[in-house]
Amino acid sequence: MAPVQTKETRVPKFRRRAEARPDEVLDAALQLFAAQGFAHTTVEQVARAAGLSKAAVYLYFPSKTALLAGLIKRAVAPVADLALGQIAQSDAAPLVLIAQMLRMAVRRLAAPGVMAIPALVLREAAAVPEIVQVYRAEVLDRVLPALTTLIARGVALGQIRPVDPELTLRSLVGPVLAHVLLAEVFGLHPEGGLALDRLVENHLTILLAGLAPERTTA
Amino acid sequence: MAPVQTKETRVPKFRRRAEARPDEVLDAALQLFAAQGFAHTTVEQVARAAGLSKAAVYLYFPSKTALLAGLIKRAVAPVADLALGQIAQSDAAPLVLIAQMLRMAVRRLAAPGVMAIPALVLREAAAVPEIVQVYRAEVLDRVLPALTTLIARGVALGQIRPVDPELTLRSLVGPVLAHVLLAEVFGLHPEGGLALDRLVENHLTILLAGLAPERTTA
Amino acid sequence: MAPVQTKETRVPKFRRRAEARPDEVLDAALQLFAAQGFAHTTVEQVARAAGLSKAAVYLYFPSKTALLAGLIKRAVAPVADLALGQIAQSDAAPLVLIAQMLRMAVRRLAAPGVMAIPALVLREAAAVPEIVQVYRAEVLDRVLPALTTLIARGVALGQIRPVDPELTLRSLVGPVLAHVLLAEVFGLHPEGGLALDRLVENHLTILLAGLAPERTTA
Amino acid sequence: MAPVQTKETRVPKFRRRAEARPDEVLDAALQLFAAQGFAHTTVEQVARAAGLSKAAVYLYFPSKTALLAGLIKRAVAPVADLALGQIAQSDAAPLVLIAQMLRMAVRRLAAPGVMAIPALVLREAAAVPEIVQVYRAEVLDRVLPALTTLIARGVALGQIRPVDPELTLRSLVGPVLAHVLLAEVFGLHPEGGLALDRLVENHLTILLAGLAPERTTA
DNA sequence: CATGAATGAGATTTCATTCAT
DNA sequence: TATGAATGAAATCTCATTCAT
Numbered sequence: 050m051a052p053v054q055t056k057e058t059r060v061p062k063f064r065r066r067a068e069a070r071p072d073e074v075l076d077a078a079l080q081l082f083a084a085q086g087f088a089h090t091t092v093e094q095v096a097r098a099a100g101l102s103k104a105a106v107y108l109y110f111p112s113k114t115a116l117l118a119g120l121i122k123r124a125v126a127p128v129a130d131l132a133l134g135q136i137a138q139s140d141a142a143p144l145v146l147i148a149q150m151l152r153m154a155v156r157r158l159a160a161p162g163v164m165a166i167p168a169l170v171l172r173e174a175a176a177v178p179e180i181v182q183v184y185r186a187e188v189l190d191r192v193l194p195a196l197t198t199l200i201a202r203g204v205a206l207g208q209i210r211p212v213d214p215e216l217t218l219r220s221l222v223g224p225v226l227a228h229v230l231l232a233e234v235f236g237l238h239p240e241g242g243l244a245l246d247r248l249v250e251n252h253l254t255i256l257l258a259g260l261a262p263e264r265t266t267a
Numbered sequence: 268m269a270p271v272q273t274k275e276t277r278v279p280k281f282r283r284r285a286e287a288r289p290d291e292v293l294d295a296a297l298q299l300f301a302a303q304g305f306a307h308t309t310v311e312q313v314a315r316a317a318g319l320s321k322a323a324v325y326l327y328f329p330s331k332t333a334l335l336a337g338l339i340k341r342a343v344a345p346v347a348d349l350a351l352g353q354i355a356q357s358d359a360a361p362l363v364l365i366a367q368m369l370r371m372a373v374r375r376l377a378a379p380g381v382m383a384i385p386a387l388v389l390r391e392a393a394a395v396p397e398i399v400q401v402y403r404a405e406v407l408d409r410v411l412p413a414l415t416t417l418i419a420r421g422v423a424l425g426q427i428r429p430v431d432p433e434l435t436l437r438s439l440v441g442p443v444l445a446h447v448l449l450a451e452v453f454g455l456h457p458e459g460g461l462a463l464d465r466l467v468e469n470h471l472t473i474l475l476a477g478l479a480p481e482r483t484t485a
Numbered sequence: 486m487a488p489v490q491t492k493e494t495r496v497p498k499f500r501r502r503a504e505a506r507p508d509e510v511l512d513a514a515l516q517l518f519a520a521q522g523f524a525h526t527t528v529e530q531v532a533r534a535a536g537l538s539k540a541a542v543y544l545y546f547p548s549k550t551a552l553l554a555g556l557i558k559r560a561v562a563p564v565a566d567l568a569l570g571q572i573a574q575s576d577a578a579p580l581v582l583i584a585q586m587l588r589m590a591v592r593r594l595a596a597p598g599v600m601a602i603p604a605l606v607l608r609e610a611a612a613v614p615e616i617v618q619v620y621r622a623e624v625l626d627r628v629l630p631a632l633t634t635l636i637a638r639g640v641a642l643g644q645i646r647p648v649d650p651e652l653t654l655r656s657l658v659g660p661v662l663a664h665v666l667l668a669e670v671f672g673l674h675p676e677g678g679l680a681l682d683r684l685v686e687n688h689l690t691i692l693l694a695g696l697a698p699e700r701t702t703a
Numbered sequence: 704m705a706p707v708q709t710k711e712t713r714v715p716k717f718r719r720r721a722e723a724r725p726d727e728v729l730d731a732a733l734q735l736f737a738a739q740g741f742a743h744t745t746v747e748q749v750a751r752a753a754g755l756s757k758a759a760v761y762l763y764f765p766s767k768t769a770l771l772a773g774l775i776k777r778a779v780a781p782v783a784d785l786a787l788g789q790i791a792q793s794d795a796a797p798l799v800l801i802a803q804m805l806r807m808a809v810r811r812l813a814a815p816g817v818m819a820i821p822a823l824v825l826r827e828a829a830a831v832p833e834i835v836q837v838y839r840a841e842v843l844d845r846v847l848p849a850l851t852t853l854i855a856r857g858v859a860l861g862q863i864r865p866v867d868p869e870l871t872l873r874s875l876v877g878p879v880l881a882h883v884l885l886a887e888v889f890g891l892h893p894e895g896g897l898a899l900d901r902l903v904e905n906h907l908t909i910l911l912a913g914l915a916p917e918r919t920t921a
Numbered sequence: 922c923a924t925g926a927a928t929g930a931g932a933t934t935t936c937a938t939t940c941a942t
Numbered sequence: 943t944a945t946g947a948a949t950g951a952a953a954t955c956t957c958a959t960t961c962a963t
Contacts, residue, residue: 070947086394088306091932102949104935113933172390174452175304185453193455210476215457216469219449223441230444231437234392235403237411239433251434258428259477288922310958320924322960331958506926522829524742527953538928543955608826610888611740621889629891646912651893652905655885659877666880667873670828671839673847675869687870694864695913724943746937756945758939767937924963932956939948 083165087173143203168233301383361421386451519601523609579639604669737819797857822887
C-alpha cells in the first residue's frame, strides 16, 4: 500500500525529501486522523500538514483509504513482530512471558502517537473495511493465536489454573485496551495521570494471582 | 408502508403510531449505524428504513447528530440506571456485587442491537463530540465512580487485596469490552460462538481469585 | 435510465415543473453536448442551462453518463420506431420503400437538435461505452437488419440488381451520414445551405438508377 | 514506423533513436487515442508506451493537443497528397479516375492504424478545434474541391448524368465513411469480415451505374 | 404531520503542465 | 536530452438540510 521504500542499509546518507516524504505524510495523517477522525479529515489537510500539495499526497498514496491502511501497517507491524519474536525465542515459563509481553507492549504504546492507533482502528474499522483486513492480517491473526497457545501451554504445564485459553486472552489484554480507550476516547485518566505502567503492574498483580493454580484446594 | 392515518377522529382502529415514531426512527438508525457506520449512513436511508420521508425525520430530530445522541441515550441510560440501583440497594459483599453486576451487564448486552452500541460510541466519538458528552454524562460519570468506590470498599474491608481501585476497574470491565469489540469490529469469536456468559464466568474465575486477599503470605 | 415518466394520457393538465424537468435537463444537455462535446461540458453547465442546481440534475439522472444515454435514447428511439413501422406496414416495392424511408429520415433529421445526435454518438462512443450499447440496441440492431432484408427482398424480386445487401446498406445511408457529419463537424455546407432534401433527391437519383436491374443486358 | 535515419555515419549500432523519437511518440499516441479516446488517454500513458517519461513528451510536443494534431497531420497528409497527385496527373475519364481514387483510398485505409483516424477526428473535433483546422486544411479543403471539380467535369463532358457535383460527392465517399464508422465505432462488420475492397466494388457497381447518363431516355 | 423538490457546500480524485536537477 | 517531483485547477458526485405545499 505504501510506496516502495527501499530502505537500503547502505548509503543512508542524507538525501532528504522524496525518500522521507511518505513517512512525513503518514505522520501528518496520524496526527489529524487521531484528532478529528478519518472521515472528518480531508486530504487537503493532511497535505498541508505535511507541507505538500493535495496532489502530491496522491503521488505517494493511491487513495485516502490507503493512507489509513499504510498508517496502521507502519505502526503496528513492528510491535507485532517484536511480540512474536519474544514469544518464539524465549523459553521462559508462560506466566513470565506473558508478564514480559504486557510490559513490553505497554512500553511501546507509550511512544508518542502509538496509543492513538488502536482507537483509530476501532473507530474506522466499520467504515473502511480495508482496515479490518490489514489489522487482522498484521496483528490479530498473528499475535492472538500465539498468546492463546501460550496460555494453553501454561495450563498444560500446570502453571496456570484450568481456564479457557481463548477467553482468558480477553482477560489478559482487555484491561489495557480499556485503559487506552477510556483515556483516548473519553479523556478519562485515573488520578495522577495516564500511568500506563502502573496500570500494568496493578493488572499483573491481579492476573497472576488469578491465574495461579489453586493451592488450598489440593 | 406505515398504516393509513386518517386524520379525522373517527376510525379509532388504526391509530397509535405518531407517538411511537421517534422510537421507530431510532430503531432504524441503530440498525444502519451499526451496520455501516454513522458517516456512511444517509438520513435518507434511515428515513426509508423507518418508513418515512427524509424530511419527516427532521420533524423529530433536529439533525443527524441528534439522531445518534438520542440513540445512545436511549440504549445505555437504562443499563446504567439498573446498575446504579443494584449497587445502591444491595448490601452484599463488594466482590459478590461485582460479580452480580458483570453478569447483569452481560445479560443486557446480549439483547439484540445493544452490543453494537459500545462499538458505535467508540467509533464516532471523535467525530461527534456530542456523543462523548452524552456517554460520559449518562454512563461513565455515573457508573465508573460507583464501581471504583465499590472496589475501594472491598479493599477497606479486607475482602480485596490492596489494589488501586481506579486501575482495577479496568481489569474489571476491560475483558468484556475486549470480547465485544473483538467480535463486533473484527468478527473474532472464540470457538463455539460468542458465548458472552462463558466469557464472564471465565473472567470471574480469574478475577475473583486474583482479587482475593493473599492467604499464604500469612 | 431516465427517471420514470408517468406520462399518463389522462390529466394532461398543467402541472409544470417536476413533471417536465427531466426533459428540460435533456434539452439543455443536448444543446451543450452538441456545442462543446460531452467531455468538455460540466454538469454544472447543464444544470444552469436548465435553470437548476447541479445537485438537482443528479436528482433526475444518476450520472453524467446517464444524461448522455438518456438523451440519445429519447432522440433516436422514436425515429427507429417510425422507420420500423413503415417497413412493416407497407407492402410497397422495396425500392419505393427505401426511397420513402430516406425521405422520412431526412425530414426527421431536419428538426432542430436532431442532426447533432449522430455526430454526438460517433464522437463520444469510444469514451462512453454505454452509448454504443444504447445506440446499437435502440437503432442499429433494429433498423439495419430490416433494411438489409428489404434490399435482399428487392434483389430476390428482380427489382434490384444482384448486389450484396449488407454492403449496399452502406451505399444507402452513407451519403446522408457524410452530409450530416461534414456539416456538423466541419461546418462544410454545400453552396446554398444545408439542403438536406436536395441531398436526398440527388442521392436517390443516383441510387435508384444504380440499383435498377440492368436493361441492356437482356 | 519510419525507417531508421542514422544521421551520423559513425557508431551505427546503438544509437538511432533521438531522431525517431517524435514519431515513436506519435505511434504510441495513435494506438492509445484510437483505443481509449483522446480525453481518456493521459500523457503519462503515451509517454510510457513510447518508453519515455512524461516530461520528455513535452520536449517534443508543446501540449497534448499538439500530439493529436501532429498525429492527424502525419497520417492523412500523405493520402491527400497522393490523391491530388493522381487527379492532377491523370487524364483518364472522370468516372475512371473516381473509381481509381476510391480503390486507392481504401487500400490506404487498410494499413494498420489508419482506419482509426477518421473516427478519431470526428470524435475529438468538437473538443479540440485545432483538429478541425488541421483536417480541413490538410484534407478536406484540398481533396473535396478537386473531386467536386472532377464530377462537374464528368457532367460537362456528358459522361455523368446531370447531378449536383457537391451533393454527389457525398454519394461518392459516404458509403466508405459509413462502412468505416460502423466497424470502428460500433464493431459492426458485415458477414465475412470487414472486406473493405468488397465494399468498394459493390459501391462502385451501384455508383457507376447510377451516375451513367441515361440511355433509354434519349 | 408529511413530503417531494431543491440546493449549498464540500470531498475525493485526476491530469496537463512546469521545473530543478 | 531526460526525469522525478510537485502542483493548480478542475470535475464528478454526495448529502445534510430547508421549504412550499
